[in-house]
Amino acid sequence: MPAVAGLSPEILAKYQPVIGLEVHVQLLTHSKAFCGCRNEYGGEPNTHTCPTCLGLPGALPVLNKQAVEYAVLAAKAIGCEIRETSIFSRKNYFYPDSPKGYQISQFDKPIAEHGFLIVPDASGADKRIGITRLHMEEDAGKSLHDGFPDSASRTYIDLNRCGTPLVEIVSEPDLRSADEVFEYLTKLKEILLYTGVSDCNMEEGSLRCDANVSVMLKDAKEFGTKAEVKNVNSFRYIRAAVEYEIERQIGVIEDGGRVVQESRLWNNAEGRTYSMRSKEQAHDYRYFPEPDLPPLVVGAEWQKQILTALPELPEARRARLSSEYGLSAQDAATLTTDRALGDFFEQAAKLAKSPKRVASILLSEITMRLRAVEIELGQSPVSLDGLVLAADLTEAGEISSKQLKQLLDSCFTEGRDFAFIYSRDKPQQISDTSAIEAMIDAAIAANPAQVAQFKGGKRTVAAFFVGQVMKASKGQANPAVLNELVIKKLDA
């Protein structure tokens, strides 16, 4: 990324960036927030519409119950308190793709407040990022500025998205670097995906992020003036945009200027932000309670009922996988980044003799091959039973790790499950102890220096002899038998 004005590290170090995020998340409900229209990405323009989401006079909104339940689930998953009685308000502004002339949102009484996320800071330590509020609102339609023969002179409007249920999640200005922004968003997305309330697909706009960025001198008491970087469509770009914006603002101040409160757009091709419009103040929206919707009451009983659908969240699952299956922190972390991967592991781990073996085969051998052919776990040729069989055979020493790799290669090139390939190819395995002993003797005779090291107390050298015999046997020596015999021979 091009630096702004080549600011020196000394100058950058004088300033403290302060960042807060507003994240809009579309909810995966069947219908829209206030009408019965299909809530679905895409479709022929203006086909998922009705008088209510078109904002025709006299049409009345009716709140979608599923949207409320999803909002509560999302809020609880990020540690928020639920407000028993929340109020919908009109946020008034004109936008061509918002035909009512206002957006139904929540203002001073949102459905949830006071949450938090824990993210790693620069040193890797846990840092708590406050979440001010989570409120419900509706999405606007879309202005289509290109893709038509007369796009040079006209803009088209598609109102299919109009009225899609959203939650907006507003963080406290607790973030201090572009990396923390990246970590926060990654964590937030991971949690929301676990709850199943959104697909968080950034390319289709189901998760969108605006970043409020300001800088101040490190000993300053007050935050600087903030600029808002809007609608960046990947976490990587948001990190780059925030990084750029921090340096731009420091450059402005160092040049004796002042930062202007405004909205800015990120141009990824150029690696910089551009001024879009000066930012209106919140009171310009003339919020007032939506007269067509009664207060939303989510009582204790309903909350309890909703929360039965709240799954174990990634953080808790990570800790449990470590303690329950004896996995390393790293393996437990990788297995929980994706709920489906974690579920697949746990189902296999319950059937297999060694959960650790399952984790290692799944995370290295299977994941690597899935990545190489660019398919998802759901399309893997190796089924759950196949993984269990592979793990059990490897654990029992009936196939070597080299043989396992060959069998899995065949599974992926032929698109067959592990059980089929294994019973067809049943790798030759030498378990005859006298044959293995002979090979060990040969290896010991050929490597006196390593024998001396072993005798001198460096017992890890045993692995060297195991490797030599494996090579000599073309990977066919039974590893369990081999390991045992090598130690026995060396100790003799």
Ligand SMILES: [Zn+2]
């Ligand atoms: Zn509608």
